[in-house]
Amino acid sequence: MDMEAARTARESLDLAFHMSNILDTGLDRHTLSVLIALCDMNVNPEALAAVVKELRSEKLSSSSLLPTSAPSSFS
Amino acid sequence: MEDEEDQQKAADLVKELVLRLLSQNPTSDSHPPNPNSSDFHNSLRYAIRILSSRLTPSIAPDSAAVAESIKRRFATQGRSSEALTFADLYTKFASKNGPGSVNNKWAVIYLLKIISQDRKNLNTQLDTSVLLPNLGFAENESGKNSRILSGHGSQEKGWNNGVLLVSKDPDNRRDIAFKEFVNLIKEENEVSEEVLVRDVLYACQGVDGKYVKFDNKADAYLLSDLIKVPRATRTMVRKLCDLGCLFKKVTGYISQSMDRFPAEDVGTIGQAFCAALQDELSEYYKLLAVLEAQSMNPIPLVSETATSGNYLSLRRLAVWFAEPIVKMRLKADLVDKCRVLRGGAMAGAIHLHAQHGDPLVHEFMRQLLRRVCSPLFDMVRRWVLEGELEDIFAEFFIVSQPVKAEALWREGYRLQTGMLPSFISPSLAQRILRTGKSINFLRVCCEDRGWADAATEAAPATGTMTRRGGFGYGETDALESLVDVASKRIDKHLLDVMYKQYKFKEHCLAIKRYLLLGQGDFVQYLMDIVGPELSEPANTISSFKLAGLLESAIRSSNAQYDDPDILDRLRVKMMPHETGDRGWDVFSLEYDARVPLDTVLTESVMERYLRIFNFLWKLRRVEHALIGAWKTMKPNCITSHSFNKLQHAVKMQLLSTLRRCQVLWDEMNHFVSNLQYYIMFEVLEVSWSIFSNEMEVAKDLDDLLAAHEKYLHSIIEKSLLGERSQMLYKSLFVLFDLILRFRSHADRLYEGVHELQARTMVSSLSSRDQNKSRKQLSDRSLEAGSWITDGRKALTQRAGEFLRKTGQDLDAIAKEYSSLLEGFISQLPVQQHVDLKFLLFRLDFSEFYRRLLPSI
Numbered sequence: 065m066d067m068e069a070a071r072t073a074r075e076s077l078d079l080a081f082h083m084s085n086i087l088d089t090g091l092d093r094h095t096l097s098v099l100i101a102l103c104d105m106n107v108n109p110e111a112l113a114a115v116v117k118e119l120r121s122e123k124l125s126s127s128s129l130l131p132t133s134a135p136s137s138f139s
Numbered sequence: 140m141e142d143e144e145d146q147q148k149a150a151d152l153v154k155e156l157v158l159r160l161l162s163q164n165p166t167s168d169s170h171p172p173n174p175n176s177s178d179f180h181n182s183l184r185y186a187i188r189i190l191s192s193r194l195t196p197s198i199a200p201d202s203a204a205v206a207e208s209i210k211r212r213f214a215t216q217g218r219s220s221e222a223l224t225f226a227d228l229y230t231k232f233a234s235k236n237g238p239g240s241v242n243n244k245w246a247v248i249y250l251l252k253i254i255s256q257d258r259k260n261l262n263t264q265l266d267t268s269v270l271l272p273n274l275g276f277a278e279n280e281s282g283k284n285s286r287i288l289s290g291h292g293s294q295e296k297g298w299n300n301g302v303l304l305v306s307k308d309p310d311n312r313r314d315i316a317f318k319e320f321v322n323l324i325k326e327e328n329e330v331s332e333e334v335l336v337r338d339v340l341y342a343c344q345g346v347d348g349k350y351v352k353f354d355n356k357a358d359a360y361l362l363s364d365l366i367k368v369p370r371a372t373r374t375m376v377r378k379l380c381d382l383g384c385l386f387k388k389v390t391g392y393i394s395q396s397m398d399r400f401p402a403e404d405v406g407t408i409g410q411a412f413c414a415a416l417q418d419e420l421s422e423y424y425k426l427l428a429v430l431e432a433q434s435m436n437p438i439p440l441v442s443e444t445a446t447s448g449n450y451l452s453l454r455r456l457a458v459w460f461a462e463p464i465v466k467m468r469l470k471a472d473l474v475d476k477c478r479v480l481r482g483g484a485m486a487g488a489i490h491l492h493a494q495h496g497d498p499l500v501h502e503f504m505r506q507l508l509r510r511v512c513s514p515l516f517d518m519v520r521r522w523v524l525e526g527e528l529e530d531i532f533a534e535f536f537i538v539s540q541p542v543k544a545e546a547l548w549r550e551g552y553r554l555q556t557g558m559l560p561s562f563i564s565p566s567l568a569q570r571i572l573r574t575g576k577s578i579n580f581l582r583v584c585c586e587d588r589g590w591a592d593a594a595t596e597a598a599p600a601t602g603t604m605t606r607r608g609g610f611g612y613g614e615t616d617a618l619e620s621l622v623d624v625a626s627k628r629i630d631k632h633l634l635d636v637m638y639k640q641y642k643f644k645e646h647c648l649a650i651k652r653y654l655l656l657g658q659g660d661f662v663q664y665l666m667d668i669v670g671p672e673l674s675e676p677a678n679t680i681s682s683f684k685l686a687g688l689l690e691s692a693i694r695s696s697n698a699q700y701d702d703p704d705i706l707d708r709l710r711v712k713m714m715p716h717e718t719g720d721r722g723w724d725v726f727s728l729e730y731d732a733r734v735p736l737d738t739v740l741t742e743s744v745m746e747r748y749l750r751i752f753n754f755l756w757k758l759r760r761v762e763h764a765l766i767g768a769w770k771t772m773k774p775n776c777i778t779s780h781s782f783n784k785l786q787h788a789v790k791m792q793l794l795s796t797l798r799r800c801q802v803l804w805d806e807m808n809h810f811v812s813n814l815q816y817y818i819m820f821e822v823l824e825v826s827w828s829i830f831s832n833e834m835e836v837a838k839d840l841d842d843l844l845a846a847h848e849k850y851l852h853s854i855i856e857k858s859l860l861g862e863r864s865q866m867l868y869k870s871l872f873v874l875f876d877l878i879l880r881f882r883s884h885a886d887r888l889y890e891g892v893h894e895l896q897a898r899t900m901v902s903s904l905s906s907r908d909q910n911k912s913r914k915q916l917s918d919r920s921l922e923a924g925s926w927i928t929d930g931r932k933a934l935t936q937r938a939g940e941f942l943r944k945t946g947q948d949l950d951a952i953a954k955e956y957s958s959l960l961e962g963f964i965s966q967l968p969v970q971q972h973v974d975l976k977f978l979l980f981r982l983d984f985s986e987f988y989r990r991l992l993p994s995i
Contacts, residue, residue, distance in 0.1 A: 069238040076241045079232040080251070086225050087209065087255035095159040102152050103246035105145060107190060113253035115153075115186045119160040120258075 076100075091116075153190065157183045202233065202245035209252055333434070335368070336451045339376060340431050342383035343460075344424075345390060351380060359384050375453050382464050385471040386423070392474040393417060406481045406532035407514040412489070415510035416470060419503075423463055430459060466503055473507075482534020483558035486512050490562045490612075505612070512612040515560070519618065523571055523625045524594045526578030534558060537572050544584050545737040548840060552576050562612070567619055573839060574626035577633045580840065584735035585636050593628040630839035637843070641736055642702075644834060647847070649705040650730050650740075653698070654748050655823055655854075656755045661696040666763050668692060673722030677713075680722045685711045689728070708733070712749075723760060727752055738840070739847050747851055750860055754868075758818065761875045762811050764882040768804060771889045789939050793892070796946045800885055803953050807878050810960065810982060814871075817978045822857040826850050857974050864975075870963045877959060881952050888945045895938050964988050 077097055084091050091099070099112055161182060206229045213222035233244060241247055338348030342360040347353055354361045360380030362373050393413045396405050405413075434451040451459075473492060477485045489511055493504035518535045521527045528539050536559040542551050552572060559568050581590040637643045652658040669688050672680060689711050693699055698706065712729035727749055732740035740748075833846035855861050859868045967979040983989055 072235055072237060072240045076232060076235045079228050079235070080241065080247055083225060083228045083232065083248070084251050084254075086221050086228070087251050088258060089251055089254040090258055091254065092159070095156065098152050098156045098159060099250060100241055100247055102149065102156065103243045103250060104241060105149050105152070106243065106246075107149065109246040109250035110253060111190045111192070112250050113257060114189050115156070116160060116254050117257040118185060118189065119157060119182055 090120075153186055154183060157186050198249075200245040200249075202248050205245065205248045205252055206233075209248070332372075332452055335362075335372070335376060336434050336453060336456060339379045339383075339453070339456060340427065340434060342380045343386060344427060345383055345387045351376060353383075353387070372453065375457065379453065379456055379460060382460055382467055385464070385467040386420075388471045389416060389420065389467065389474055392478065393420075406485075406534045408482050408485055408511060408534050409477075409532075411514050412473075412477065412485060412507075412511045415507050416474075418510075419466065419470065419507070423467070426459070426463060430456070462499070465499065469500060469503065481558075482532065483515060483536045483555075483560045485534075486515055486612075487560035487562070490560055508612040512560075516612070516618065519571060520621070522575040523622055526575050526582060526590075528552075528575070536560070536563070536568060537575065544734050545741060547583055548576060548580050548738040548844075549741070551579065562615060563618075567615075567622060570622050570626050573841060574622060574629055577626070577629045577840065580735070580738070581629075581633055581636060584738065585633075585641070587632075587636050587640070589636070590629055590632055593632040594625060596628055626839070633840055634837060634843070637735070637840070642704075643736060643739070643843070644831070645702065645705065646708075646730075646732070646736055646740075647830070647834075649701065649709075650748060651823065651827055653709050654728055654730055654752045656752070656759060657819075657823065658696070658698055661692060661698045662759060663763075664696050665689065665692040666759060669722075669726065670760075670763070673726055675722050677716035677720035677722055677725045678718075680713070680725075682711055682713045685713075685726065723757075727756070739844055744847075744851060747855060751854055751858060754858060754860060755818065757872070757875055758811070758815060761878050762815055764879055765804065765808050765811055768882045768885045769808075771886060772801065772804065789935050789942070792939060792942045792946070793895075796888065796942050796949065797892070799946065799949050799953070800888055803881065803949060803956065804885065806960075807881060807956070810874075811878065813981045814978070817974075817981060818858055821974055821977055822854055826853045826857070829853070857972055859975075864972075867963065867966050870959060870966065874956070874959050874963060877952065877956055881949075881956070884945065884948050884952060888949070891941050891945065895934075895941075898934055961988070961991070 077093070077100065080100060081091075081093050081096055084096055099116075102112060103109060157179065161179065206226070210222045210226055213219070213225060229248070232241075232248075235241065334349065335351075338351040341348035342351045342353075350363050351360050352363060353359075359377065360383045362368065362376045368376075393416055396409055396413045399405055430451060469492070473489055476488045476492070480488050486508070489504070489508055493501065493508055495501050495504065515534070518528075518530060521529055522535070522537065528535065528537065530538075536555050537552055538555050539552050540550060552575065554565075554568055554572055556565075559565070563571075578590050578594065581587040653661070656662045665688070668691065669685060672685065672688065689709070693706055693709070708731040710729045710731060712727045714725045714727060716725040730740070730745070730748070732745065827850070830846055830850035833849070834843065837843045837846055856864075859871060964979065964982060967975055967982075
């Protein structure tokens with residue numbers, strides 16, 4: 065049972081990660097799983113998105129340009 | 140308990156998230172941030188604040204809809220394969236149910252969507268700064284950058300990345316080119332759209348903005364040339380600012396009119412127009428105020444993104460202004476058209492604009508017209524019901540002229556076609572004019588107060604008039620019915636006054652009886668007693684004496700029973716005379732019409748009556764002369780046997796002369812009496828009967844005037860006094876003169892004959908009783924003494940000579956007469972009048988003249 069649940073969870077995460085890549089969100093797998101968990105706890109997705117955006121822009125340091133090319137590598 | 144656990148878990152997760160996000164850097168930046176560092180704490184606090192500030196999503200949770208919108212976006216971007224992949228993934232993701240699966244699928248999808256959007260926006264902004272690093276960043280971003288990225292050469296990094304990118308991925312060239320273009324635009328666009336919007340809003344209020352200024356040369360608001368904006372924006376600004384120009388025009392007109400108002404004549408309608416425009420403008424002001432308030436607010440967006448621009452863009456403004464621009468253009472058109480117009484003409488011009496198929500325009504014009512026309516309709520109402528011409532600015536389509544009372548009806552008021560608005564038909568305008576005119580006529584000429592009752596009756600009858608300014612533009616039917624009712628009542632009242640109080644009909648009859656010689660005994664008597672007087676030269680006749688004679692003629696004829704008021708008005712008039720004129724030429728009767736009858740019987744009308752009178756008087760005189768001749772000719776039976784003792788030849792000569800005289804008289808009498816008959820019965824009585832019938836059915840004074848005019852005209856035309864029968868009239872007068880000459884010849888003939896008779900009696904007596912009568916005779920005819928002393932032979936000789944001479948004269952007259960009559964009769968059929976054919980028929984009943992004159 066646990067195995068089953070774990071598998072479903074992993075598959076769901078995979079699918080979400082795929083979608084995330086297609087949508088070019090620039091999120092990695094771990095962050096995405098944290099976000100999904102927060103979503104499951106009924107946190108407002110808009111707020112979450114705002115957090116992601118704000119924190120990213122804070123650490124804009126250098127290189128967030130790269131993800132523009134990400135979709136091509138994934139699709 | 141569980142809540143606490145959840146909270147704890149959530150807090151952990153958030154901490155983890157922040158950690159991940161801060162450390163989520165590509166390989167080059169892999170050192171994990173210190174969880175205890177102040178940066179981390181700041182970020183964490185920030186994150187928690189964001190999370191706690193927004194607890195519920197702003198849209199309804201519907202994962203399918205969100206997925207659909209994502210797909211559509213891919214599709215519109217032309218990335219259909221990705222759209223398909225996404226759709227596939229989504230269905231799989233959504234089908235995962237049961238334990239371990241994601242519960243809040245919608246939230247996840249939505250989250251992904253927003254993040255992806257945010258990133259895209261960020262990218263475009265960032266890219267510019269990276270590609271052209273020395274052109275300056277948006278301040279706050281660059282500030283943050285410099286704050287956070289201490290220790291990293293951001294420029295170097297950016298460049299490296301950019302170069303790396305280009306070399307690595309040629310596809311990106313297009314992106315870069317595009318970004319460069321965006322950049323160029325940004326650089327060009329020195330003025331942001333918000334500023335432009337504000338300027339346009341200013342311009343629309345007729346105020347110069349910072350960049351958009353009024354250009355007198357172009358007569359338009361233009362964006363200053365120094366400002367670099369795309370051509371499209373420029374034209375759009377210009378288009379929007381059209382509204383400002385139109386507005387300026389309209390307000391200019393209003394203020395100009397208002398300034399002029401006390402000094403010059405703008406007129407009430409002009410004022411109403413200005414007021415209506417101002418009202419319309421206040422609507423417009425309201426709109427502008429709302430727009431201006433809106434322009435301050437940003438668009439309420441789903442998420443707070445950097446790009447949420449101001450609520451009003453130029454395009455939005457264009458949409459907002461679509462309707463006001465149409466209206467304002469209309470107003471400006473009207474202002475242009477009405478600049479030189481006033482009063483009714485202005486209302487008419489506006490009315491022409493209202494004939495529009497567009498319901499918006501139509502409704503707008505209707506409202507405007509209602510206000511503009513209200514003073515006009517008020518004027519109509521006052522004019523129709525009270526006869527007041529309250530028109531200080533000469534705007535009404537009826538104008539008054541100061542005239543004497545008798546001309547009030549004909550010339551006192553007239554329509555001014557220029558001021559007649561086209562929604563009032565000319566016939567209605569005529570009726571309006573007549574109604575007010577009737578009231579004024581009653582008031583001024585008839586000194587009557589009864590019209591007020593008639594008018595007040597009319598007001599409630601139409602039902603609309605109880606309130607002031609009861610009708611307006613568009614209710615022409617109501618206006619028409621009001622005018623109808625009022626005019627009917629007032630005209631009826633006016634005719635009543637004319638007939639009953641002023642006895643119009645009686646006066647017309649009196650004119651017919653005295654001036655047109657309808658009263659036979661009076662005319663006969665007058666002719667008898669003024670005849671001797673009138674034979675004198677004109678300059679020796681005293682009109683006072685004639686007036687006395689007229690008086691006695693009235694008193695001795697049936698006319699004495701007539702109304703003294705009527706008899707009082709009958710006067711003698713001596714026309715201006717020349718040397719050699721006889722009394723007959725200058726004598727005439729006159730009838731004093733007085734106010735208000737002189738509206739109908741004006742001076743010119745009386746002049747025509749006078750002409751008719753002169754003609755009839757002449758005719759009467761000729762008739763009278765012929766009758767006088769008859770009187771002297773009557774005892775010819777006596778003469779026939781008293782001449783027995785004369786020589787046969789002389790006797791025959793005498794008899795033939797007498798006979799010729801008789802025949803000629805008879806011929807003349809035939810002509811004159813038939814002409815007389817024709818005039819009296821075919822002309823006067825028939826015309827009178829038609830006239831009195833028309834008087835019965837006349838509805839207003841104009842009808843009455845027309846009927847009277849027709850009456851007079853028909854008399855003049857039929858009695859040969861008209862323009863067309865002047866030749867006929869002249870030959871008739873020659874005939875009359877000839878007849879009068881005949882009369883004097885006949886008189887002389889009979890005088891001679893009587894003389895002769897007396898002489899022969901004397902001579903025959905003298906043979907028997909000479910001594911006895913000689914003494915007698917010598918007493919009787921001393922002046923003819925030459926005959927007495929001569930003998931019988933001389934007497935016969937003299938008589939023969941006299942008769943021969945008279946006979947020659949008579950022959951000459953007869954010849955002249957027949958030729959004249961021939962001319963007259965031959966002219967008759969040429970005349971246009973049917974009635975003159977009757978005259979011909981009457982004169983030539985036995986076709987005697989026709990046989991003489993084959994030409995007829």
